[in-house]
Amino acid sequence: MAIDLVSFQLAANRQELCRLGTIMKELGQKYALLPKDAFELRLVLDELITNIIDYGCADGTEHFIRVSLGFEPGFVSVSVEDDGCFFDPTCAPTPDTACSLEQRKIGGLGIHFMRNMVDEIRYERKGTINVLRMKKALAVPCTDKKEE
Amino acid sequence: MEFSETRQDGALILGIRGEVDSTTSPELEEKLIGLIESGERRFVLDFEGVDYVSSAGFRVLLKTIKDLKPKGGSLHVCSVKDYIKEVFDVSGFNAVIPLHGTVDESLKALAC
Numbered sequence: 345m346a347i348d349l350v351s352f353q354l355a356a357n358r359q360e361l362c363r364l365g366t367i368m369k370e371l372g373q374k375y376a377l378l379p380k381d382a383f384e385l386r387l388v389l390d391e392l393i394t395n396i397i398d399y400g401c402a403d404g405t406e407h408f409i410r411v412s413l414g415f416e417p418g419f420v421s422v423s424v425e426d427d428g429c430f431f432d433p434t435c436a437p438t439p440d441t442a443c444s445l446e447q448r449k450i451g452g453l454g455i456h457f458m459r460n461m462v463d464e465i466r467y468e469r470k471g472t473i474n475v476l477r478m479k480k481a482l483a484v485p486c487t488d489k490k491e492e
Numbered sequence: 493m494e495f496s497e498t499r500q501d502g503a504l505i506l507g508i509r510g511e512v513d514s515t516t517s518p519e520l521e522e523k524l525i526g527l528i529e530s531g532e533r534r535f536v537l538d539f540e541g542v543d544y545v546s547s548a549g550f551r552v553l554l555k556t557i558k559d560l561k562p563k564g565g566s567l568h569v570c571s572v573k574d575y576i577k578e579v580f581d582v583s584g585f586n587a588v589i590p591l592h593g594t595v596d597e598s599l600k601a602l603a604c
Contacts, residue, residue: 446558450558461582
C-alpha cells in the first residue's frame with residue numbers, strides 16, 4: 345500500500361467534534377485499524393482539536409482547522425493546522441498523575457493523553473498558522489480495504 | 493448514551509452504553525449527580541458497552557469520586573476494554589479508581 349492521504353477541514357466549534365468522531369470511525373474501518381489504534385488516533389485528534397477550539401480559537405471569530413492524515417503500512421502521519429492564536433501543545437504543563445485524589449486537578453488531561461499516544465510530535469508557528477505534525481506507529485499495519 | 497440501573501448488595505450498578513466524550517459526558521455527569529442527590533453512595537460503573545472515553549469522561553469520573561469521598565461513598569469501574577484501560581494508566585486514574593474485570597468482582601471489592 346502506498347501512502348494514502350486523507351484531508352478534511354473542520355470549523356472551530358464544538359459541534360464539529362461529533363463530525364470528527366464519525367470521520368475517525370469511518371477511517372478506522374476503511375484502513376482496517378485495530379480497535380486500539382483506531383481509538384488512540386481518534387483520541388489524539390479529539391483532545392487536540394478540543395483544546396484548539398477552547399483555547400486557540402476562543403476569540404469569537406471564525407477559524408478553520410485542517411487535518412491531514414497519511415496512512416502508511418506501519419504508521420500514520422498526522423498534520424493539524426489552524427489559524428487560531430499561538431498554541432503550542434508540546435509546551436503545555438504535564439499534570440501530576442501520581443498525586444493523591446484530594447490533590448488531583450480536574451482538567452489538563454487531554455493534551456497529556458495526546459502526547460502519550462503519539463511517537464513523534466513537532467510544533468511550528470508558520471505566520472498566523474499553528475502547525476502540529478505527529479507520527480503514530482500502528483500495532484498492526486493498516487490496509488486499505490478497498491484495495492484488497 | 494444509554495444507562496441501565498441495577499441494585500445489588502447495596503450498590504447501584506450503572507451500565508453505560510455508548511461513547512463518553514465531550515458531547516455526551518454532561519449526560520453522565522447529570523446522571524451521577526442525580527443519583528448521589530437521591531442518596532446513592534456505592535457505585536459500580538459497568539463500562540462493557542463503552543467503546544470510547546476522552547478526557548471529558550475522566551473529568552466526570554474524577555469529579556464524582558471527589559464528591560463521593562467526603563460522603564463516605566465509593567465508585568468502582570468494571571469491564572473496561574483493554575485499549576481504554578491504558579488511558580486509565582496514562583491518567584494515573586488506576587490509582588484512584590478501582591478497576592475490576594466484572595460486576596461481581598466489583599461488588600466483592602465494595603463489600604470489603
